[in-house]
Amino acid sequence: MEADPVRSPIRVALEVCPVEVGIAVLGGTWKLTVVKHLLEGGTMRSGDLSRTVPQASQRTLTRQLRELEQDGVVHRRVYPEVPPRVEYSLTELGAGLADVVAAMNAWGRVYEAHLDGQNTA
Amino acid sequence: MEADPVRSPIRVALEVCPVEVGIAVLGGTWKLTVVKHLLEGGTMRSGDLSRTVPQASQRTLTRQLRELEQDGVVHRRVYPEVPPRVEYSLTELGAGLADVVAAMNAWGRVYEAHLDGQNTA
């Protein structure tokens, strides 16, 4: 099986530090949000994702999904139908991001609380 | 006390999803690596950090540190000496990133193993 080529930001990250690999894979805007929703919602269609992340332009969302697919995090299934249907789901590797998502989510909330504390104090 | 203004990527992330906040704060190249080393090494001087992340240009490293400082993750202490001495350490908020670093690090290793598996299989 022909594996997808590893994107160059990831190759760089691999040489620097394992923590940078996650940043390289998830660094694009919305990527982690997409992963989070796929973790929660299982399989989702393109339109579902667009509605879930309305701030992302369609072009950007598509690109992010393609990169996540290339990086082995997301699986893309195309149904040969009219009108077309495409479903996205997490690979095993992608499902392994659950801990990352949880840690990020928790810290994000701490950060929010921190900001609120600054304003209220 | 006058709080640093919240950088715009973070403001956007706050409106989208808590997981994006972490990405917004740590998204710059080397940032998570810096945090990881500060977690391990405690206080570090600029030169220490430069040597720890030799791939980063000095200008970039300085900017990243300033942003981390602005975001409340890193504390910067300047000693009024000649030659100058500047020490960086994590704030409480920054120390809270330990779980994120651990999760990222673990997943980065899984990712490496995944790539190796592809080549070996």
Next chain:
DNA sequence: CAGAATCCTCATAGATACTG
């Protein structure tokens, strides 16, 4: 419905040289 093609703008980051 899903996405490709085109155009545009701004932020990021590197290299280099200089300063207190």
Next chain:
DNA sequence: CAGTATCTATGAGGATTCTG
């Protein structure tokens, strides 16, 4: 030693239009 200033290049991401 730590940092700033300047210049440059790359690319990420948005808006819009078009197609099977």
